[in-house]
Amino acid sequence: xxxxxxxxxxxxxxxxxxxxxxxxxxxxxxxxxxxxxxxxxxxxxxxxxxxxxxxxxxxxxxxxxxxxxxxxxxxxxxxxxxxxxxxxxxxxxxxxxxxxxxxxxxxxxxxxxxxxxxxxxxxxxxxxxxxxxxxxxxxxxxxxxxxxxxxxxxxxxxxxxxxxxxxxxxxxx
Amino acid sequence: xxxxxxxxxxxxxxxxxxxxxxxxxxxxxxxxxxxxxxxxxxxxxxxxxxxxxxxxxxxxxxxxxxxxxxxxxxxxxxxxxxxxxxxxxxxxxxxxxxxxxxxxxxxxxxxxxxxxxxxxxxxxxxxxxxxxxxxxx
Numbered sequence: 311x312x313x314x315x316x317x318x319x320x321x322x323x324x325x326x327x328x329x330x331x332x333x334x335x336x337x338x339x340x341x342x343x344x345x346x347x348x349x350x351x352x353x354x355x356x357x358x359x360x361x362x363x364x365x366x367x368x369x370x371x372x373x374x375x376x377x378x379x380x381x382x383x384x385x386x387x388x389x390x391x392x393x394x395x396x397x398x399x400x401x402x403x404x405x406x407x408x409x410x411x412x413x414x415x416x417x418x419x420x421x422x423x424x425x426x427x428x429x430x431x432x433x434x435x436x437x438x439x440x441x442x443x444x445x446x447x448x449x450x451x452x453x454x455x456x457x458x459x460x461x462x463x464x465x466x467x468x469x470x471x472x473x474x475x476x477x478x479x480x481x482x483x
Numbered sequence: 484x485x486x487x488x489x490x491x492x493x494x495x496x497x498x499x500x501x502x503x504x505x506x507x508x509x510x511x512x513x514x515x516x517x518x519x520x521x522x523x524x525x526x527x528x529x530x531x532x533x534x535x536x537x538x539x540x541x542x543x544x545x546x547x548x549x550x551x552x553x554x555x556x557x558x559x560x561x562x563x564x565x566x567x568x569x570x571x572x573x574x575x576x577x578x579x580x581x582x583x584x585x586x587x588x589x590x591x592x593x594x595x596x597x598x599x600x601x602x603x604x605x606x607x608x609x610x611x612x613x614x615x616x617x618x619x620x
Contacts, residue, residue: 318560326589
């Protein structure tokens with residue numbers, strides 16, 4: 311399936327809407343309406359266009375937003391969980407750990423210990439560059455972790471990654 | 484200043500659409516608009532920045548091979564082109580003015596570290612940041 315640039319531009323509009331309000335619920339029918347395409351077509355074409363299904367794209371944006379709030383604000387982890395679109399602190403903590411490789415509180419402590427050297431880069435670009443590059447589903451990642459096949463993280467951590475043949479691909483920095 | 488960057492080109496999907504957007508919605512002026520056969524050299528200029536031109540070009544043959552031009556048109560539509568930043572004195576006022584003209588904003592004015600920024604896209608998919616910097620004041 312080749313996607314016409316006009317369709318891609320409309321899919322981008324749906325992605326932009328998720329970027330603008332990642333804490334909101336974005337069921338496929340809502341996104342499809344933004345793009346002016348059918349539900350089924352949207353689900354297929356978004357993944358083809360952007361490499362990840364829309365729900366996983368949204369997840370990376372929520373994690374990214376939560377990471378920034380942990381780093382840059384004094385908000386409680388509960389407030390951050392609800393403020394970035396999760397319905398439960400437990401789910402937030404578990405998903406955050408699975409994606410980023412450390413708990414929200416661990417990330418907060420580490421981020422504060424590190425010097426901020428990004429002040430001259432517009433915040434949105436920094437955020438986009440540090441977004442976790444989630445190339446597989448979180449459920450798949452959990453399965454691999456449980457089997458001991460995958461020791462890597464998908465970004466968000468500044469620790470060197472240990473990798474093996476089946477590890478996730480991390481975006482080069 | 485006689486040395487420095489004079490023109491930077493952007494890819495756009497349609498030059499007529501792009502020049503209408505940059506001139507009528509953003510307030511740029513046409514600097515050069517010359518056709519040579521089907522090729523069109525088109526640059527616009529910010530009214531406060533006479534030493535710099537923004538070129539508006541379509542990825543097309545024979546400048547680029549057919550497959551490359553197609554790939555570029557797709558990447559452009561997916562928002563994959565590099566970041567663009569426009570400095571403004573008053574981000575919220577610029578946002579109101581541009582929004583009223585129908586500019587597609589992707590982020591409302593937001594204050595971060597004393598700066599205020601907003602984001603919009605041109606019709607092709609190029610992403611711009613409107614930036615009001617606290618340091619300039």
